[in-house]
Amino acid sequence: MNQPANAMEIFTQLEKSNCRECGEKTCLAFAAAVFQARKRISQCTRVDPGLVRRYENTTAYVTQEGPGELYMENLKQELSQIDLPEAAGRIGAEYDGRILTLHMLGKRFGIDTDGKFMTDIHINPNVATPFLEYVVHSKGIDPTGTWVSFRELREGRSFSYPFFQKRCELVLKNIADSYTGLFGDLVELFSASKVPAQFESDVSVILYPLPKVPIMICYWMEEEGMDSTLNLFFDSSADDNLPEGSLFALCVGMALMFEKISHNHRIK
Ligand code: SF4
Known part of the structure; x- marks a missing residue:
């Protein structure tokens, strides 16, 4: 385990393409954000996995498993x-x-x-x-009842949406596609509420991973040659109740948890 001495040490090992896929305008800004523990090194979509391992436990968020100790x-x-x-x-x-x-x-x-x-x-x-x-x-703001997408939140604006989609929405969509009992299990095992379909989806459920941070999952089934879709929606107060990075980590954690359950049930 190595402790980076400064942001430049991290920067020198990045791709330096300034591709912006991490949500930062430049690789240098990303390196500074990692050094200040505002971003995980694994949020660089082009990072060498060896670098992730090298800085394990030295910054706020460094591993695929989650935030560092x-x-x-x-x-x-x-x-x-x-x-x-x-x-x-x-x-x-x-x-x-x-x-x-x-x-x-x-x-x-x-x-x-x-x-x-x-x-x-x-x-x-x-x-x-x-x-x-x-x-x-958390500021303890009561949910407003207004649902917004990840991209509409302050947190969503500073993250790469494709990265959020890959780690959260696509993982859940793949589970929903192959595991027919997913939504029933969410209601049964995790106290989710089935609500009238929102945004013309086929299924909508609301989960409470934290008391004042509801998350709504909407799923559109495959239809007439169009692939299925799954999106997560958040109460507009979510940013005030969880600081930047935590909402993303929470969604990744839920996706991992539900993936494990679907594997255990072995329903295809
Ligand atoms: S994703 Fe990686 S390579 Fe692209 S700008 Fe961010 S730090 Fe640089």
């Missing part, structure tokens, strides 16, 4: 300094004097004052970090 530790430090009863009221959680608990996808997910997780679901870093970000930094 260092970043998690920093968040836990911040957590130890905040007023947990106030945070619980702000974000729609409960606090019993020792453990702050909220519902993620219908499951209890808690953390105690020592930073230890207590949960009914498998902890993957792409889910655990947004949980911490939400507890520490």
